[in-house]
Amino acid sequence: MALQFSVLASGSTGNAVYVETDHHRLLIDCGLSGKKLDALFAKIDRSAKDLDAILVTHEHSDHIKGLGVFSRRHRLPIYANEKTWKAMATSIGDIPVDQKFVFQTGGLQSFGDIEVESFGVSHDAAEPMFFVFRHQQKQLTLLTDVGYVSDKIKGTIKQSDAYIIEANHDINMLMAGRYPWNVKRRILGDSGHISNEDAGTALTDVLDDRTKKIYLAHLSKDNNLKELARMSVQQKLEQHGLRIGERLGLYDTDPEVPTALSIV
Known part of the structure; x- marks a missing residue:
């Protein structure tokens, strides 16, 4: 189960x-x-x-x-x-x-044996929220489309067994890219999207020994690369003594190809 x-x-x-x-x-x-x-x-x-x-x-x-x-x-x-x-x-x-x-944002819903907790995020939508899924002492966090990861969010998602987390852009690629300044400002703002570095920093505050899998999601097709996202997040984690390897896996997601079914 x-x-x-x-x-x-x-x-x-x-x-x-x-x-x-x-x-x-x-x-x-x-x-x-x-x-x-x-x-x-x-x-x-x-x-x-x-x-x-x-x-x-x-x-x-x-x-x-x-x-x-x-x-x-x-x-x-x-x-x-x-x-x-x-x-x-x-x-x-x-x-x-x-x-x-x-x-409701901040609420709990049970779908049979899956308990789901919703939590609000900062993003330029009406009332965006994401989810923590729990089943038999296992916990999965889904968090994308967020301008910054607040302490409140960290408290909700900490110590998950697996994370699907946004690594939207590389800041240097975004700043040097073709987007007009108003779009760049939106992405970089508190209601936009978090960067590779932001994702890595947030993860260092919530990971513990139970975490086994991290999936980097919602990458910009214009302002990021899978290899760059992985490298940036891994570097942040390793600066805090968190090693990617047999115990902790770091994985890509894709706009066209689903990830293999993975056990939390």
Whole structure:
């Protein structure tokens, strides 16, 4: 009865994460078309028809692009906070009342044997939130789309067995890149996205001996590279005596290729 997960897709073109136990299966965000999601599920030998629910982090299109069509097709309940429901209403079409559920920021929801805790983050959306998943003393944290990792967030996510955490950009690549200054300022701001270095620094404050896996997510296609993100985060961790190796793994995610199902 292990807690398992796969990052189906991660990046500015679409985001979706799958979490399961032997008895319950959850999708977090639905930022791709139903056809694309079905193909991603097939690559990990899973099917959307077995899902129990969809959890929504916030209303940006790379997180909800396929939500309306996908949820109606598979008759899946959707969980989001009230402000996110309001903000995404015109983007996802009509959702049957019996598929609409409110999951308040800072709340707890049980999906059978999976307990989910939501927590607020600083990002330029209506009321963005992310999640900690717990099952039989195992804990998985999902945290992307965040301008900075506050002490409150660190207190919620600390000592997880696995992390899916944003490493959005390399600061030097971003500053030298083609984006206009107002976009660069948004990304760098407290309501934007955290850099590779920010991710590494945050991790040093929350990791302990139980942590086994770190997945770097939501990398910018223009302002980052997988190798650079890994190197930057690893360097930060090693500065604090945390070694990547047999005990602690550091992994990539991809906008097109799902990660293999992994046990927390």
